[in-house]
Amino acid sequence: MNGKINVKRIIMRLSVLLTVLATVTAAGAAEERTRSITLEEAILTARSNSVDAAVALNELRTAYWTYRTYRADLLPEVNFNATVPSYRKSYSTYQHDDGSYSFVRNNFMQITGELSIDQNIWLTGGTLSLNTSIDFLKQLESPKYNRFMSVPIALTLSQPIFGVNNIKWNRRIEPVRYAEAKAAFISATENVAMTAIQYFFNLLLDKEKVGIATQNLANAEKLYEVAKAKREMGQISKNDLLQLELNLLNAQSDFTDSESNYKSSMFQLRAFLDIADEVTLDPVVPSEIPHALVSYGDVLEKAHANNSFAKNIRRRQLEADYAVAKAKGDQREIMLFAQIGYTGTADKFGPAYDRLKDNQIVEVGFKIPILDWGKRRGKVKVSESNRDVVESRLRKEQMDFDQNIFILCERFNNQQRQLDISLRADTIARRRYDTNVETFLIGKISTLDLNDSQVSKDQSRQDYINQLYLYWNYYYQLRSVALWDFTTNTGIDADIDAIVKR
Numbered sequence: 132m133n134g135k136i137n138v139k140r141i142i143m144r145l146s147v148l149l150t151v152l153a154t155v156t157a158a159g160a161a162e163e164r165t166r167s168i169t170l171e172e173a174i175l176t177a178r179s180n181s182v183d184a185a186v187a188l189n190e191l192r193t194a195y196w197t198y199r200t201y202r203a204d205l206l207p208e209v210n211f212n213a214t215v216p217s218y219r220k221s222y223s224t225y226q227h228d229d230g231s232y233s234f235v236r237n238n239f240m241q242i243t244g245e246l247s248i249d250q251n252i253w254l255t256g257g258t259l260s261l262n263t264s265i266d267f268l269k270q271l272e273s274p275k276y277n278r279f280m281s282v283p284i285a286l287t288l289s290q291p292i293f294g295v296n297n298i299k300w301n302r303r304i305e306p307v308r309y310a311e312a313k314a315a316f317i318s319a320t321e322n323v324a325m326t327a328i329q330y331f332f333n334l335l336l337d338k339e340k341v342g343i344a345t346q347n348l349a350n351a352e353k354l355y356e357v358a359k360a361k362r363e364m365g366q367i368s369k370n371d372l373l374q375l376e377l378n379l380l381n382a383q384s385d386f387t388d389s390e391s392n393y394k395s396s397m398f399q400l401r402a403f404l405d406i407a408d409e410v411t412l413d414p415v416v417p418s419e420i421p422h423a424l425v426s427y428g429d430v431l432e433k434a435h436a437n438n439s440f441a442k443n444i445r446r447r448q449l450e451a452d453y454a455v456a457k458a459k460g461d462q463r464e465i466m467l468f469a470q471i472g473y474t475g476t477a478d479k480f481g482p483a484y485d486r487l488k489d490n491q492i493v494e495v496g497f498k499i500p501i502l503d504w505g506k507r508r509g510k511v512k513v514s515e516s517n518r519d520v521v522e523s524r525l526r527k528e529q530m531d532f533d534q535n536i537f538i539l540c541e542r543f544n545n546q547q548r549q550l551d552i553s554l555r556a557d558t559i560a561r562r563r564y565d566t567n568v569e570t571f572l573i574g575k576i577s578t579l580d581l582n583d584s585q586v587s588k589d590q591s592r593q594d595y596i597n598q599l600y601l602y603w604n605y606y607y608q609l610r611s612v613a614l615w616d617f618t619t620n621t622g623i624d625a626d627i628d629a630i631v632k633r
Contacts, residue, residue, distance in 0.1 A: 165411045170331055170603065173404065173414075177327035178320055180405040187319035188630065194312030195631045201305040204251055204298065213244040220271075238272040253298040257290030262472070265483070278476060279483035282490060285472025292467055295460035300453045304446060311442035313627050314614065318439055321611035321623070325604060330400040332600035335414040337393040339596055343589050344386040350568065351375070351382040354581075357572060366574060378582065417599065420550070421606050423617035427540045430613050431533060437614035437622065440532055444525050451518040458514040462507045464498040536612060543605040546598070553591070553598040560584070560591035 178184050219241075222234040245264035252259055266280040358375045361367045397412060406412070435441050474490035477483040500507060567584040570576045610616060614623045 164409055165413055166406075167413045167415055168331075169415045170328065170417045173327045173331045173400070174324045176404045176406075177323050181323055181327070181403050182405075183323045183326060183403075184320065187316055187323065190319075191312060191316040191627070192631050194309055194316075195627070198305060198309040198312075201301055204301070205253060207248055207250045210247050210249060211245070212247070213242075215242050215244070217241045217243075236272065238270070240269045240271060242267040251298050252290075253296075253302055255290060256294070256296035256298050257288060257467075260287040260289075261285075262287060265480075267480075277478055279478070279480050280474065280476045281483040281487075282472055282474045283484055283487065285470055285490060287470040288467070290467045290469075292465040293460065293463060294465070295453075295457040300449075300456070304449045304453065307442055307446045307449065311439045311446055313625075314437060314439035314442055316627070316630075317614055317623055317625055318611045320625075321607055321614075325607045325611065327403065328600065328603050328607060330396070330403050331414055332596065332603070334393070334396040334400050334412065335416060336593060336596045336600075337389065337396045338414060339592055340389040341386075341393045343592060344382065344389040347585060347589070348379075348382040348386045350585075351379040354568075354571065355379045361574070371577070374579075374582075416596075417603070420599070420602055421618045422547075423606070425540050425543060425609060425617055427537050430540055430609060430615075431536050433613035433615045433622075434532075434536055438612055440528075444529060447521055447525060451514075451521040454514045455511070455518055458507075458511040461510070463500070466494075466496045468492070468494040468496070539605065539608055539612065543602075543609060546602045546605055550595075550598045550602050553595040557591040557595040560588040564588040 217240070220238045223237055224232050225235040226232050243264065243266045245262060247260050247262040249258055249260045251257075262282065262285045264282045264285075268278045268280075270276050355375045355378070358367055358372050362369070362372045398408075400406075400412060401408060401410065470490070470492040472490045473487040475483050475485060475487040477485070564584045564587070567576060567581050571581045606617075610623060615621070616623055
């Protein structure tokens, strides 16, 4: 008997232990599926995981390699050109001393090779090259022979005259373009943060609405049950009972709508942050806000110094000036080609480098229109008109940019006061509603007064969440515009080379 009793006890204890383990495991799994998330966590996750952040990074990489390509154009370039081999078996015309022509049979193979170091000259827009080459010709039909021609060293200059200096203009435009791209990337990361803030507060507001709807539904059910009892005792009218029943139906409808909107906002934030669908995010109301008092002049100065818009203005002005310079340079084309060096020929490779002779070439070619019916002059006028249009647009955009900064500063500075007012209103509305519920239960106020306090409570809570969202949104707009952290009073910067190469 004792043995049987001990076995039963062991089985019972194992069953209890397994039940506890199952409960703990289920609780752990539920905890993993529900994740609390703060606003700061949402912003950090968005900057690293969101598609918008990836797009901004790819745009930066494109700008980086474009700038690297421009920088490479300023450095010496080593090139090797070769033809190995060129074989021809054909007829070509030959003119005799008497002026008559005949066809001559050719059957030869040719091999050429050239090594050059080329350097663009940014000051003049020309190209300077240091060359060495070898040319081998082998005649395959009678009389058979081999010939080598060497150019051990030659210095070549190719220089456009009076035309636009593309390299010089690129030296002015491309650094500004890259600075614009870097500033645009940092602004884009702040814009990612603003999108995360929007989605976070959408979810937070819908969560509050679900909480409000849940509480209102519970209160409506409770009040309706109390009202039915009071109606049976003749303490309230039939109209009041029907009004409370209508309140219950509206509370049920609001609860269903709020749950649907909450799930939609949940999906939107999860997708933006690239978080698994099975995770339920529980947004936490920010307990602190970034305190800063900004002035229009200070923000405007930092925006003009840091924002990509200022670089964009400068780049577009330079591009308009370049278009005018190019149109003027295209009115005539003059090209200087000069080469100086040494050359030698022989039947064998080695002797081709002995007894070298001068090898000098100078060519000046030009193309000047005599009658083009004003076509080139018209292009110059068009480019000058386009430049005037660009300058007018830039002035207008600059004015709008400065005006938007002024409005943003005013709204941000005013938002602190609005947030304090909405928080106070939310606290008062909650207390009023709780007091009215207790007063209604003892029959001191009507359903109309109760409904009014409930609407005020719900609206005040939602207004507070909206005002909190506006404060954070305005703050990150300021960061995006000025590329400045106004809480720490430091610039927003990034190691662009490390970001691009990771």
